[in-house]
Structures are given as C-alpha cells and as structure tokens.
Amino acid sequence: MKYRLVKARPLRLLVAAGVVSGLALTACGGGDSTNGVRAEVPDDWDAVVEAAKEEGTVQLYFSIGQDVIDNLSEGFKSKYPEIDVEVYRSTGGSATLIERMENDMAAESWVADVVDLAAPLWLEDALDRGIVATDVDVPHAEGWDPEYWKDGTMVLMPTVLCVAYNTDLVDPDEVPTSWEEMADSRWADRMAIFEPRPDTDSHTNLYQLYLEEFGEDFITDITELDPRVWDNANSLAESVAAGESAIGPAFTHKAEDLKKNGAPLDYVILEPAPTFMNTTFVASDAPHPNAARVFLDYALSEDGQRAIAGEGRGNSLLDIPDAIENPEEMYLPDIHETAENYDLIMDLLGRSG
C-alpha cells in the first residue's frame, strides 16, 4: 500500500516529515528570537508554579475550537485561580494565527505564551527561527508517550476526519463503509466537500489520501458529482445538519457537538482516518514563561485532556474514558508531498483557487 498507516503511534510520521529536523537545528539555542530578554524559569517545579502565580496571566494563541479552549481554560482556572487565562482564538484558523504572530514579531511586541496551531510547514520554519521554546520540561510530560511530547512540542489533540451524514436524508444502508464509496454516483448533487488548504492540515490530508489510494481520477469523479464546496469542514458539518447536503467529510468533534445539540446527524469513521496533529508549544519569548509552562503541564495532565476531550468533546491521545474513540488507523501523510499536491488537487476539483 502506498499511503502510510500508523497504528497508535501517530506522531512518528509527522516527526519523520520534518519537525524533528527543525528541532535538531535549534536544539542549542534561540536563533534570532524576538524580544531577546527572557524571564527566569526556575529549575524546581514548585518554584515555577509560584512564579506562574506571580505572573498572574497566561496568553494563549490557539486555533482549535472555542468550546475546547473554553473548557481547557475553565479547568485550568479552577485549578490555578491565581492565573488568569487570556485567549486569542484566530479567525480563519492557523493561517490567521500565523499572520498574527508574524505581526507581533515584526512589531517587536510578542505577546503569546502558549501557541496551538495546525501548520506543520510554518512550524518547521518557526523551529529554525527559534520561536519555539525547546527547553520546556514539565511534570506531566512524564506520563506521555515521547512520540507525542518532544522538546517542548506537544500534540494537544488529534483532529480526526469522519464522514457526517444527515439521518433524514441518508438511508442506513446508504452509509458508506469505505472512502472509495465517497465518489459513488448515489451522492450526485447530495454531497458537500471542502477545499484543500495550501498550509496543509486535515482538509488537505483527505485529498492526499484520495490521491495516494485511488489516484487523480477519483477526485475528478467526485467533482463530477457536483458537490457543494465549503472552505471549512465546520461550516460544511453545519450545512449537513441543516439538510443543505446529505453527506460530507467533517471533524469528529464537530459532528459530536451537532449530534448533542439534536441535529439529525450521525457520522462514521472510515479507515484509515485522515488525522491532523494540532501542535502546541511554549513560545521562547513568552512574556509569562512560568505560567506558560504550568498551562502546558495542565494540558498534558489527565484533567486537562478530560477538559479537552471528555464527554465526547473530542479525541485525545491519553486514555480518556468518554472521549471520542480514536480510529484504528490514523492517516498522516508527508507534509511536503501534500503541500506540493495542493495545486493539482484544486485543479482536479475545478476550483480557481
């Protein structure tokens, strides 16, 4: 099989794809970091926590869903009431977040303490430029598989793509059992799809899967079904819930959320499931370096992961009982190859881009 399958060790390929090469380059220092002055971080963890309370604030730059951020912040605040959580959640996902960080850097007013985003190409670059604090060590990192937690970069949560369908519009026997069925003629004028993105995330990963497993004609077949095209999987899911389309790829956490809100929607996880590992790191110029570490530590803890993924809110790499079940096989393509295919995919979809 041409595509890469990963079983329960999803980060390995991401690492193989280049993150680690960036880490290696910057392991010994901050590169051309932004503000220059770095606050003291004590060696002793209790002292870090005390210093974090002193700092009193942690500024998050996150691209994940608002509900996940809210839960995580609330959980954190109940554990550390002395530390206020300031959140910037970007419009337009990681692209806007990157734009914001680049602006902050150019303005010489870096404000982010903890960053979460889905942009592996930028992250490689960020590691080269010393934007990521690679010397972070927190207690809860102990419990984590080193594949998911490496030199200050953690996978906060895997974002898993499933296929969501409107239960009023799709008969039970129509529900697809493999990705191959997504180009079936029964979805003509009934399906929604999303555009791939140049900065490679789970949107693009789905098309990379199609290319690798079924070839270019498969995407052309989908185009010929005249699907409704969205630029975002979340808007797409909402439109399937409304009945605007019968079926379409969506994130598991969004599908669960809609289900919980009574939408006539269900979803099926098709294997291998295109997955994206949102990466979280402490900024090397974090104005509140101690609070940033305490926050990251909380995010790695079971409490933190429960806040993120519990009660069916999302997927987790820890064993959280009521989290959304992870797929058997996570599909994580090579990020550079995927990025190179962006134009081809847009072309096959007949999108002007």
Add this chain to the structure above:
Amino acid sequence: MSEVKSPDVALTRSLRGRLESHRWPVVVFVIVAGFIAFSVVAPSVGIFGNSFFESGSGLTLRWYRETLTSPGVLSATLNTAMVVVGATTIALVSGVVLAWLVSRTDIPFARVLTIVPVMPLFFPPVVGAVAWVLLLAPEVGLINEFLRAVTGGAVGPVNIYNVWGVTWVVGIYITPYVYLMIANAFQQYDGAYEEAARTAGVSTLTVLTRITIPLLRPAIMAGAMLAFITALAQFSIPAIIGKTGDVDVYTTLIYDMLRSYPRQLDSAAVLSSIMVIVTMGVLWYQRRLLRRSSRFVTMSGKGLRRTRLSLGSWRWPLFVGIVLYVLITVVLPAFALLNVSVRRHWSATLSLEGVTLDNFTWLTDGFNLATESMLNSGRLSVIGATIGMLLSVLIAYTVVRSRLKGRSVLDYLATFPSAVPATVLGAGLLMIYLGPPIALYGSNVLLLIAYVAHFLPQGTRTATAAFHQISPEMDEASYVCGASWPTTFRRIAVPLIGPIVAGGWLFLFVLMSRELSASVLIASPSTPVVSVVILDLWGNGSVPQLAAVSMVVLVLSAILTMVVQRVGNRGGAR
C-alpha cells in the same frame, strides 16, 4: 492732500479680506494633508512600490505579468466586473426610485417611508450575506422551501452560490449608500420646474424622466460612482457566499494572498494597484461631472417649493411595491436570522418545538468575546464617526467655499482614501506601522486611523454635496455683515447643512461599526471588533451563535438609525 476713504470702500475691502482670507483654510489643509499622508499615502506607496519592485533586480513588470496571466486571477477579473456592474445597476435603480418615491411623490405614509431606503443598512454586509444564505441555500433556504411548496419542484429553484447570488446581495446592501448620496438632492431641490410641467399637463413618468432625473444628474451619477467603488471594494459578501460558489473577486483574492504562507505580497500588490487605478479613473470621471454641476444648483436663499407629485392610480400599487421591498431586503433576512438564533443548529424548521434562548444567554455568559467586540466596535465607531465628520465638514467647506489656491488638491487628498480598498489599506497600514519607529499595531488607534481615513471620502462627499446645494450668497451675506470665517462656518454653514451632517455621522457610524476588510488584518487580540468575530463564527460553523450576535447588532443599529433619521428630519423641517 490726505486720502479720505469712503465708508463704502472700507467695507468692500474688509469684505474682500474676509472672503479671501486664507488663514483658516490653510490650517484645515495642513491637518488634512498630514493625516492623509500618514494614514493612506504612505501605506499605498508601500503597496504600489511592491508591485513594481523585485529585490535584487529593482524595477520590474514581472509581478504584473505573472499575476495577470494566472487562471485564478482571470476568472476573478470576470467575476469582479460582473458583480460591480450588476450590483451598481441594482443599487442605482432602487436608490433613485426609492428616493424619488419617498421625497417627491404623494405615496401614502411618505414621512414614515423615508426610513425604508436606509433599512438594509441595519445589516452589516457580513450578516446580510449569512442571512441570504439562510434564505436562498438551494436545499434549505427558507425562500426556496416556500417556492418549492408553491410550485411543487424538487430542488432550488434559486441557488445563491454563484456570481448572481453575490451580485444580488451586494446590490441590496449598497442601495442605501446610493440613496443616502442622492436623497438630500432629491429633498432639497426646487420643485418649481416639476410643478410647471405638471400644470402643463405632462405625465408623472415624463416629469421623472425628463425633468427630475436630468436635473439631479450630478447627484445620481455621484451615487452610481459610489456604488461602483463600494461594490468593487466589497469583501465580506463574496467572502461568505463566493467561497462556496467558487466566486473569487479581487478583494477575496488579495485577502487570500496576504494570508497564505508564505505571503504572496507581490501578487496582492499587483491586484491592489489595479483596483486603485480603476477606482481613481472612476473618481476622476465623477469629479469631471461634479465640476460642471454648478448649473444644476436649484436651492437658494429663497424659500423652496416642495410640493409632491401626484401618482394618481399608481399610488397604492407603488406603496405595495415599497412594502415588498422592505419585506425582501429587511424583514425576510431578519426573520431568517432570528429563526436560527433560537435553534441549537442551523435548520430550516419553523416549528416552535425546541426553541431555545441559549445562544443569547451565551452572550452574557461571563467573559464573552462577542459581547466585548460589540462594545469595542461601538466605542471605535462613535469616536471615529465624530472625528471623521468633523474633518469632512471642514474639508468640504474649505473646498467649496474658500478661495484657497490649493483647495482642489485638498479635495483630491480627501477622496484619495476611496481609491484604496480597505483590504489594501489594512495591509499597508500594517506594513508601515507594525513596528518602530511608529508602532501602532495592537492598539485601537490603528483601527481608528484606518476607519477615519477609509471613510473620510464618504463623509466629505456628503458634506460637499450639502455645500453644493447651498448658494454661496448666504456666506457672502454673512461676510457683508462683518462675520469672520469661523463665525460664518459655525453660524451659517453648519446650521444649514446640519441635517445632512447628522445623516453623514450616521453613515460613518454604521460603516465603521461593520468594517471588516481592514479590521480583519489589523484588529489584534486586545482590540476585537464585532464583524471579525462574526466572520470567525461563520468559519467555525457556529451559525446559531452568529445569528444571536447578528440579532443584537441588528436591533442596536436599527434603533440608532431611526433615532438619527428622526433628528435629521426635525432639522430639515426647521
């Protein structure tokens, strides 16, 4: 022999002195020139330079060659042309007809109806775009559901996700801009010619087409130009509807180019420069028309006749037409939003079952970015509109009334920002004022500068149109009585144009409170604005929450619009 001045000669000299005094106009000139240079010229020069410059090889046309031959840009060029021409036509026809009906005819409830043409302004375009998706989505759009129930069809029949959908929604939401531009001219011109024609037995339609429209041609053309420029710079509607329909226009393409990683600054600069050049051409044409408009002045110090034309048997059918207009442009979109705002997910159901207020309580639920952004947008818009209108009136007064040599330069300067689309302005401001020596990023000041600069032309145009409608003889009378420039400005000019200025303030407030294209680039985490939050909610697929925020924005701006409209009307009646 000593010279003895006669009192007459002394008075004449003193009068000429006041008429030709340059002190105050020069102060206005310097303030405006400094502000425009800082806020618009410097950023645009940066962007323009980028389109012609390649590091290493200096001046180049490479970016133009590469950008303009790419298929995406070619289709965006076609889309942009279609949207601009189509939307301008829709806005011009509706704007002129509405202005004429509510201010010149005996349509029933005319006074109440004066609010109708500005009602679509209750909707920020980003909200309007979402509302129309809720109405015209092919499967679950409420209008489509209704049409299918009537016709028995299986799908559609209307699909909003194409260039026509974008054109339609842009057309609806720029109509008030055209109306506001021409309404004052309609209200304030002397009806003597119309009356004479009617007395001679000419039909109402002929009066409209042969007398009213030709007389008001400068105002109507100015309205058309404004519609053209506004449609060209429109970002949020194509960003919401066009994405799904694969209808990219220049603004959305520029935005995507600036957001991609790495940034395609060169291509964005090329498209921006083209937009600037096209817009400048339109502005130049508008100026040429307005320059010849002195012969159209029909408002004077004498009392003006404002009789209303009789519509005869068309009175009620046209009234029904206006009611339908309100239904389509305001009531239906508002209803679609309201319906979704009380649901847990986007749904076309109208059933009362499962209705919830959760999305509204969410707004007051502790810390809420949506609520905070509304407060910040409100604050920015009040300050911005006040500064903007004050500057506008000073500029207009100097340009129209003073004899300052460089006054036409001042006029050019004040209209220059409208040649720069907000997306480009935002990018340019960021580029220049991001870091030292003048670091403004992350503060409300940068947003305020962008808002005042970007909407200054609109304010100035309103104020200029107002001064054009007042004959200079009133100023001259003031000077004859011995008043100074500031006194004349305050006692004569301001009261005469007061109602128009109030309308202009409203105009700026609503424009600023919904600004998205520049804000999305320069608003920082500490300075959230509501339109950006709404776009964010759309991208998140949080349609019910979006609808709840939109309902609040809608109600607030509706109240405000009506209050200011009332103030304006009272001023007009004085």
